[in-house]
Amino acid sequence: xxxxxxxxxxxxxxxxxxxxxxxxxxxxxxxxxxRCAVVLDFPPMxxxxxxxxxxxxxxxxxxxxAKALGVTAEIVETPFPERIPALMSGRVDVGVASTSDTLExxxxxxxxxxxxxFEMAVTANDKSGIKSFEDMKGKIxxxxxxxxxxxxxxxxxxxxxxxxxxxxxxxxxxFLALSQGQIDATVSTSTVAQANVKTGKFAGISVVGKAPxxxxxVSLFTNREEYxxxxxxxxxxxxxxxxxxxxxxxxxxxxxxxxDLTVNGVYR
Amino acid sequence: MFNYTFHWNQALRSLPQMLxxxxxxxxxxxxxMAIGLAIAIALTLFxxxxxxxxxxxxxxxxxxxxxxxxxxxxxxxxxxxxxxxxHLSPYTALLVGIAFNNAGYLAExxxxxxxxxxxxxxxxxxxxxxxxxxxxxxxIMPQMLRIAFLPATNQMVWAILMTSLGVTVGMNTDxxxxxxxxxxxxxxxxxxxxxxxxxxxxxAKAVTLAARAFAWRxxxx
Numbered sequence: 001x002x003x004x005x006x007x008x009x010x011x012x013x014x015x016x017x018x019x020x021x022x023x024x025x026x027x028x029x030x031x032x033x034x035r036c037a038v039v040l041d042f043p044p045m046x047x048x049x050x051x052x053x054x055x056x057x058x059x060x061x062x063x064x065x066a067k068a069l070g071v072t073a074e075i076v077e078t079p080f081p082e083r084i085p086a087l088m089s090g091r092v093d094v095g096v097a098s099t100s101d102t103l104e105x106x107x108x109x110x111x112x113x114x115x116x117x118f119e120m121a122v123t124a125n126d127k128s129g130i131k132s133f134e135d136m137k138g139k140i141x142x143x144x145x146x147x148x149x150x151x152x153x154x155x156x157x158x159x160x161x162x163x164x165x166x167x168x169x170x171x172x173x174x175f176l177a178l179s180q181g182q183i184d185a186t187v188s189t190s191t192v193a194q195a196n197v198k199t200g201k202f203a204g205i206s207v208v209g210k211a212p213x214x215x216x217x218v219s220l221f222t223n224r225e226e227y228x229x230x231x232x233x234x235x236x237x238x239x240x241x242x243x244x245x246x247x248x249x250x251x252x253x254x255x256x257x258x259x260d261l262t263v264n265g266v267y268r
Numbered sequence: 269m270f271n272y273t274f275h276w277n278q279a280l281r282s283l284p285q286m287l288x289x290x291x292x293x294x295x296x297x298x299x300x301m302a303i304g305l306a307i308a309i310a311l312t313l314f315x316x317x318x319x320x321x322x323x324x325x326x327x328x329x330x331x332x333x334x335x336x337x338x339x340x341x342x343x344x345x346x347x348x349x350x351x352x353x354x355h356l357s358p359y360t361a362l363l364v365g366i367a368f369n370n371a372g373y374l375a376e377x378x379x380x381x382x383x384x385x386x387x388x389x390x391x392x393x394x395x396x397x398x399x400x401x402x403x404x405x406x407x408i409m410p411q412m413l414r415i416a417f418l419p420a421t422n423q424m425v426w427a428i429l430m431t432s433l434g435v436t437v438g439m440n441t442d443x444x445x446x447x448x449x450x451x452x453x454x455x456x457x458x459x460x461x462x463x464x465x466x467x468x469x470x471x472a473k474a475v476t477l478a479a480r481a482f483a484w485r486x487x488x489x
Contacts, residue, residue, distance in 0.1 A: 081448060081451065081452060083455075084451075084455045084457045085457050085458075088457070088458070102453075104455075105454065105455045107454070107455075108455035108456060142438060145435070145440075145448055145449070146448070146449075146452030151452070151453060154449075164357075165440070166358060166438035166440065167438060167448070167449065168438045169435060169436055173347070173436075173438075176350075177346075177350065177438065180347070180350040180353075181350075182346070182347075182350050182355050183438075
């Protein structure tokens with residue numbers, strides 16, 4: 001009698017705990033919605049079309065992920081500095097937001113394997129006389145606050161010891177300041193640079209060369225302890241490349257030579 | 269559901285950097301207040317002058333400063349003027365924007381204070397042979413500053429808090445700018461922002477208390 005009560009109690013306890021173990025992957029599938037943080041002033045990765053719908057590489061990538069999970073995608077517009085608050089406060093499930101996978105950030109969020117890679121380009125105001133990365137020494141330069149290139153550029157300015165670095169809150173503000181001549185040059189991802197110069201919205205600027213920064217590998221991210229979901233994301237990225245979808249999306253939004261997502265000589 | 273483990277030691281290591289930023293914040297607030305006060309007194313005189321152009325100018329300033337967001341004013345000082353080829357650095361743009369805002373609000377404070385001083389005092393001054401400017405300078409203004417002082421400390425607190433809008437024009441040396449940057453680097457959003465909030469609170473509280481002590485010392489009868 002006593003033993004059966006204990007057994008029943010144990011059974012109830014296991015039933016309860018196993019229910020409490022539903023992880024984020026389960027939650028997403030159960031809720032039927034995948035909420036992605038996407039930066040929408042970062043063409044061609046994320047932007048809005050004429051009728052204000054979100055479009056871009058990251059938007060399509062989120063839609064693909066939702067399709068794989070069998071749920072509907074919800075694009076949550078998230079400026080760069082708000083990616084982490086959005087995740088931590090539970091407003092989004094996954095960040096598909098061109099997030100550089102630095103070790104410092106990996107202390108806070110869980111990063112997938114790289115899903116995209118950027119090269120950095122220098123865009124200068126035509127009046128500044130800047131023709132290469134080295135010409136930026138001693139000038140006023142700027143970049144989008146909180147991005148890989150902003151951190152690298154600010155470090156470079158400090159090393160040069162002259163000139164000034166200004167972080168702006170959005171990519172649009174950087175290019176506005178650049179075309180007004182408030183800053184002389186910026187370093188941004190080459191895709192963004194070309195997309196912005198091409199729009200013709202910003203007069204008097206041109207892409208003048210590459211910046212010698214490391215390749216900027218960007219990851220999907222979610223909560224650090226959600227191993228189940230991170231595992232799924234890694235496999236998903238692998239499948240995107242394997243099935244040719246990655247190449248297809250790259251051709252659609254960027255064009256040109258497909259960036260390699262692997263690093264030679266080491267596992268990840 | 270708040271899924272986050274706080275790493276306070278990492279944030280506290282950056283405290284000296286943030287305190288340096290707090291000094292810049294305080295510096296901008298004090299400068300913008302000094303400039304704002306000077307302009308506000310001028311605007312008050314313009315409004316009293318009876319000259320339609322001068323008082324129209326003063327009224328327009330006050331209307332725009334009080335009825336548009338401070339964010340807009342600071343953004344215009346940087347990107348708006350930039351459109352016309354006038355390039356203010358983030359520091360200057362922030363200072364100009366806040367000083368513009370301060371001047372508008374302080375001029376309104378002074379208007380209220382003036383209402384509390386009977387007209388007869390000016391007339392008494394004039395009948396003693398003072399010019400109207402002298403009557404304002406020696407009789408009205410001391411009382412006006414006394415009445416407006418405590419409301420004006422509100423504006424000082426407001427100025428301190430408004431400096432945080434500098435991040436929109438590329439400011440990275442003030443408290444908000446430093447905090448944003450530390451956050452971007454490490455993603456420890458909540459620690460850094462909580463720490464910044466405490467620093468803002470302490471500065472604002474200290475300013476309020478200091479102003480009250482000053483008023484008690486200066487303005488007792």
